[in-house]
Amino acid sequence: MDDDETISIEKKHAAAVYAKRPLVIDRGQGAIVFDRRGNKYVDCTGSYGVAIVGHSHPRIVKAIQDQAEKLLSCHGSFYNETRSILISKIMKIAPSPLTKVFLSNSGAEAVECAIKLARKFTGKKEIVACMGGFHGKTFGALTATWGRKYRDPFQPLVPNFKHIPFGNIDKAKEAITADTAGIIVEPVQGESGVRLPPDGYLAQLREVCHEAGVLLICDEIQTGFGRTGKLFASQNWNVTPDIMCLAKGVAGGLPVGVTLAREDIMSSLKVGEHTSTYSGNPLIAAAASAAIDVLIEERLPDRAAIMGEHFAKRLMTVRDKTRAIREIRGLGLMIGVECRFDVLSVIMKSIERGVLVLDAGRNILRFLPPLVIQQSELDFVADVLEEVLEEEVRGRLQGPASI
Numbered sequence: 386m387d388d389d390e391t392i393s394i395e396k397k398h399a400a401a402v403y404a405k406r407p408l409v410i411d412r413g414q415g416a417i418v419f420d421r422r423g424n425k426y427v428d429c430t431g432s433y434g435v436a437i438v439g440h441s442h443p444r445i446v447k448a449i450q451d452q453a454e455k456l457l458s459c460h461g462s463f464y465n466e467t468r469s470i471l472i473s474k475i476m477k478i479a480p481s482p483l484t485k486v487f488l489s490n491s492g493a494e495a496v497e498c499a500i501k502l503a504r505k506f507t508g509k510k511e512i513v514a515c516m517g518g519f520h521g522k523t524f525g526a527l528t529a530t531w532g533r534k535y536r537d538p539f540q541p542l543v544p545n546f547k548h549i550p551f552g553n554i555d556k557a558k559e560a561i562t563a564d565t566a567g568i569i570v571e572p573v574q575g576e577s578g579v580r581l582p583p584d585g586y587l588a589q590l591r592e593v594c595h596e597a598g599v600l601l602i603c604d605e606i607q608t609g610f611g612r613t614g615k616l617f618a619s620q621n622w623n624v625t626p627d628i629m630c631l632a633k634g635v636a637g638g639l640p641v642g643v644t645l646a647r648e649d650i651m652s653s654l655k656v657g658e659h660t661s662t663y664s665g666n667p668l669i670a671a672a673a674s675a676a677i678d679v680l681i682e683e684r685l686p687d688r689a690a691i692m693g694e695h696f697a698k699r700l701m702t703v704r705d706k707t708r709a710i711r712e713i714r715g716l717g718l719m720i721g722v723e724c725r726f727d728v729l730s731v732i733m734k735s736i737e738r739g740v741l742v743l744d745a746g747r748n749i750l751r752f753l754p755p756l757v758i759q760q761s762e763l764d765f766v767a768d769v770l771e772e773v774l775e776e777e778v779r780g781r782l783q784g785p786a787s788i
């Protein structure tokens with residue numbers, strides 16, 4: 386099938402729910418993906434933050450191949466060694482009081498489990514979430530999500546949810562009532578443009594929840610697994626939540642959701658109350674075990690911190706040279722670049738020059754590269770961005786629109 390046919394079939398028959406980029410990706414290695422003609426692209430989208438250990442990491446590929454020959458499916462009602470190995474690896478990296486896990490198939494499912502847990506354990510109904518927050522698009526997760534464009538077409542959503550300003554501890558205190566089950570928060574907000582809370586916020590929120598008997602749920606689906614320079618972003622502020630959600634990169638690129646909780650909390654779920662047919666699938670478990678090994682052995686969280694710092698410095702030079710950038714925000718290799726204008730054409734021009742980057746809102750570029758990315762690859766990205774932004778600024782000065 387040639388690229389034109391590939392594109393036309395997706396266009397004709399796939400639900401048109403993605404803002405498509407004009408590129409057919411054929412294979413990947415590390416932080417690079419290739420099209421069919423063999424052109425290289427530095428992938429700063431990381432398949433939306435998923436390719437944390439890099440594309441087609443040989444150890445993940447091998448683990449998948451070996452497991453595939455042995456057993457592809459095994460329902461949670463039977464025991465399986467590959468699953469047990471994964472669970473013990475997760476326990477080795479999980480913050481200490483979070484000794485129980487529920488495995489699922491996506492980020493949204495990890496959040497659904499967290500919401501149900503909070504209600505079941507506390508016997509209370511209200512869930513507090515943050516303005517600007519993103520937690521997925523199934524009904525519970527969607528109700529915790531802030532963005533109107535995701536929510537409005539699907540009203541009515543789940544009752545007893547409310548939103549508070551991210552980073553404002555007084556508003557968090559005010560929002561808690563006798564019927565509050567949990568507060569869900571991203572330690573660093575991803576979809577709304579890489580927003581960091583004020584420094585003491587997460588620790589204060591921890592304290593407030595503790596005093597009020599409210600569960601603190603950290604959605605680390607984007608920030609977790611080394612992305613911000615620590616295994617989990619909440620560790621940047623020495624905070625341990627009562628429930629933690631993970632997904633994205635955990636299985637080296639395959640679909641997975643992980644909900645971690647304290648033992649007493651997870652034990653509130655009884656047989657049959659929350660299950661999923663694929664939960665703990667051996668193929669996914671094999672991939673995730675290999676991904677955790679890679680993450681630890683290749684010291685990817687440290688690498689994220691070092692490379693993130695280097696890249697942020699390069700971006701500051703780009704900012705000084707181009708005057709196109711309003712703000713650079715980030716932690717580790719989770720970096721947002723807020724521009725003075727819409728970034729769609731910046732994204733398209735970058736693709737033509739061999740760089741893939743995400744947006745987060747109209748005027749923010751977001752970089753979620755694999756943590757194995759090389760310094761030279763980040764330098765290339767910065768060079769391309771400088772060129773493209775310069776061109777963009779020049780175009781805008783000449784054209785009718787002003788910046």
Ligand SMILES: *Cc1c(COP(=O)(O)O)cnc(C)c1O
Nearest residue numbers: 491492493519520521575606607
């Ligand atoms: C991606 C993401 C989700 C949703 O994950 P899906 O696998 O798309 O359901 C939830 N929360 C955060 C913070 C995310 O970045």
